[in-house]
Amino acid sequence: MTDVTELRRLIDLNPWATLVSAADDGLVASHYAVLLDDRDDLTIVGHVGRPDDLIHGLGSRELMVVIQGPHGYVSPGWYGDVAAVPTWNFVSAHLAGVPELLGPEENLRILDRLVARFESGRPQPRTLWEAPNDPAFVERLERGTVGFRLTPTKVVAKRKLSQNKPDDVVETIIAELGAGAGAYADPRLAGEMRRDLDTRRAAR
Structure with a gap:
């Protein structure tokens, strides 16, 4: 930054x-x-x-x-059915x-x-x-x-903020973090990821 x-x-x-x-x-x-x-x-x-x-x-x-x-924390389970680590x-x-x-x-x-x-x-x-x-x-x-x-x-x-992941995966992570009910829910981090993703999309 x-x-x-x-x-x-x-x-x-x-x-x-x-x-x-x-x-x-x-x-x-x-x-x-x-x-x-x-x-x-x-x-x-x-x-x-x-x-x-x-x-x-x-x-x-x-x-x-x-x-x-x-x-x-970002779980590998949020990436879909692919080899991944947290x-x-x-x-x-x-x-x-x-x-x-x-x-x-x-x-x-x-x-x-x-x-x-x-x-x-x-x-x-x-x-x-x-x-x-x-x-x-x-x-x-x-x-x-x-x-x-x-x-x-x-x-x-x-x-x-998961900039190395495809947009659809980033959207899933944002949704999981922003859900508010899960053990790792964090709306503030979800908000930073949304801001970053939107900025990167606008620059393409």
């Missing part, structure tokens, strides 16, 4: 990310939500709780952010670079955006600055985190 619009869509729909870096005593990983920055590229913003900033050497060494989109379909992106550390004011703005993003789906959203939170509480919260902005210098993104 190289299309920036598609990658931005992937990040926006799958904000729970894995952060990986090579520390002095080996690899370390953490898990945090990230957001797209207010740009048109693949720059992301987020935060870590202390002391994860020190554990990762945040701002001084390369950080990889792993975005995992929909993924799931596989796993997925969409993912790895964004790597040395992040820029944010000052307190900008970190607060990002924390505010983060809360607003996920509260927006609730019937009565509770924002960061809303009572019973008061400014002193929010400022203490900010001091316990370190914000960062990552403009990736390396991006590796892959979309494995």
